[in-house]
Amino acid sequence: MSDRETSILVTGGAGFLGAHVIRALLQTPAFDGASIVVLDDLSGGFRENVPDDPRVTLVVGSITDVALVEQLFAEYRFRHVYHLAAYAAEGLSHFIRRFNYTNNLLGSVTLINAAVRYQSECFVFTSSLAVYGSAPVPMSEDTPPQPEDPYGIAKYAVECDLRAAHEIFGLDSVVFRPHNAYGEYQNIGDPYRNVVGIFMNRLMQSLPMPIFGDGNQQRAFTYVGDIAPIIARAPLVDKARNQVFNLGSNRPWTVKELAQEVAAAMGVPAVVEHLQPRREAVAAYASHDRCRQVFGEQTETQLAEGLARMAAWVRSVGSRSTTPFTHIEVQEQLPPAWQQWL
Ligand SMILES: NC(=O)c1ccc[n+]([C@@H]2O[C@H](COP(=O)([O-])OP(=O)(O)OC[C@H]3O[C@@H](n4cnc5c(N)ncnc54)[C@H](O)[C@@H]3O)[C@@H](O)[C@H]2O)c1
Known part of the structure; x- marks a missing residue:
């Protein structure tokens, strides 16, 4: 069994953003010695995106597999969960709504249940700018979410569920609403x-x-190298806990x-x-003042x-x-x- 202090779960870690977040984690001194478990079903990611590093273990499986998620939490007792797994085809989500909610909402809830039961310290979630729908630009975190497609609705539902899990169970989370990222390892x-x-x-x-x-x-359009290190650092920044941040250019x-x-x-x-x-x-573009205030100046x-x-x-x-x-x-x-x- 891994040491509770140093176990991190990255769902969707064989995907584009996940590949960069893992690399950023491996370079974060506070996570020296941490073991990183990647849970990815390879539906949209690639085995070769996962760094070949003894600290990183890829488990091929789905976040919707309740028994597998339970088994991983029981074995590793993850201190931090970075939940990036999703099928992020926003435009297509109207036409695959059942799949969208099963994968992106119920899969997330499966992880939140486990994080509560195994007392994870911080749950980092990549939501999306899609939660704002067609709200006036630039969208700020004070803009009321009005998602207009099943993808955005699922993301916002997970955000709400994380708020409720914090209120009732004390699970801390950091929610990012990234947008239009591009760069190496993208599908x-x-x-x-x-x-x-x-x-x-x-x-x-x-x-x-x-x-x-x-x-x-x-x-x-946002270069991934500008945002992945911020996501990786999230659990270490006290003021970020239980906050929502737009993230991008x-x-x-x-x-x-x-x-x-x-x-x-x-x-x-x-x-x-x-x-x-x-x-x-x-x-659809956003202001990032809150992120700058809490995480400091960012590269663009x-x-x-x-x-x-x-x-x-x-x-x-x-x-x-x-x-x-x-x-x-x-x-x-x-x-x-x-x-x-x-
Ligand atoms: N890239 C962006 O611009 C952007 C913008 C906003 C939000 N996001 C969010 O960031 C996260 C990562 O996005 P990305 O661009 O890296 O996408 P991606 O498709 O490259 O990565 C997602 C990963 O999740 C995996 N996955 C999907 N369903 C799964 C399941 N049921 N179980 C296990 N693994 C599963 C895929 O195989 C893939 O490797 C997603 O949650 C996405 O909604 C991304």
Whole structure:
């Protein structure tokens, strides 16, 4: 059995953000000697994203597997839980609502139950800017959440559940609402999410970059290296306990502009293909004053530089075949661009 003092669970640690959070944990002096258990079902992540380090153990399995979660908590008695596992395809979540709530809500609740019963000290949760829906920009933590899709609804429900678990059981949590992260280790083969990854993957195959509607949607694209260390540090920052933080870059770009920047980073012409618009927030970006106040000044990698780093990584690993989601539950109003995979 591992020492309770030094056991950390990272769910979704074979995914993009998780891969960076684990690396940040391994470099955090306060976690020297900590053992890190990664629970990931590899539905959207990759074994090779998990660092090859004796302090890190990958368990392949699902957060929805109550018996497995129980077994892991009983064995390791995790002091901190970083819960990142989710299927984060926001736009697709309308069409896979049962799967979305099973995976992203019930899976989370399974972990919260275990964290309460085994008295974990801090539960770090990656929620999403999706909890704000189409609220006016810039969204601040004082903006009332009004999620508009099942993905955002599940995230907000977990936030509420964590608040209740703190009130009743004293479980401490830190909630982050990251947005539009990109960088090395991102799954570039998922056609429903990760616009930067989709653009790069398509360009490597000499295909146009698909843009829903006119491309005037505004998002603040965030280099993962700027946010992963903050997530890793969360349990060590007393003032962060039981708080919610927007997390990401400040400067919004349009998707049209992003396409130009991605093509430049890849060193190819910016060929785009406009698809029918889909239902989505036209502008979604946030203020990060609260995060700065509590975690201190943050680095903000310029878009061109972050994209250049990701492009170098993408070229080194090559393009990925597209892996469509196979269990669409509702086909009505599925964007035509996604109907090809039914
Ligand atoms: N990347 C972003 O811009 C962003 C923005 C807001 C919120 N988030 C949140 O951050 C977290 C990580 O996102 P990401 O971009 O790294 O996505 P990702 O898909 O790369 O990582 C998620 C990981 O969770 C795993 N997973 C999914 N369902 C699982 C299950 N039932 N059991 C075990 N493992 C499971 C996947 O295999 C994958 O490795 C997610 O919770 C996501 O909702 C990400």
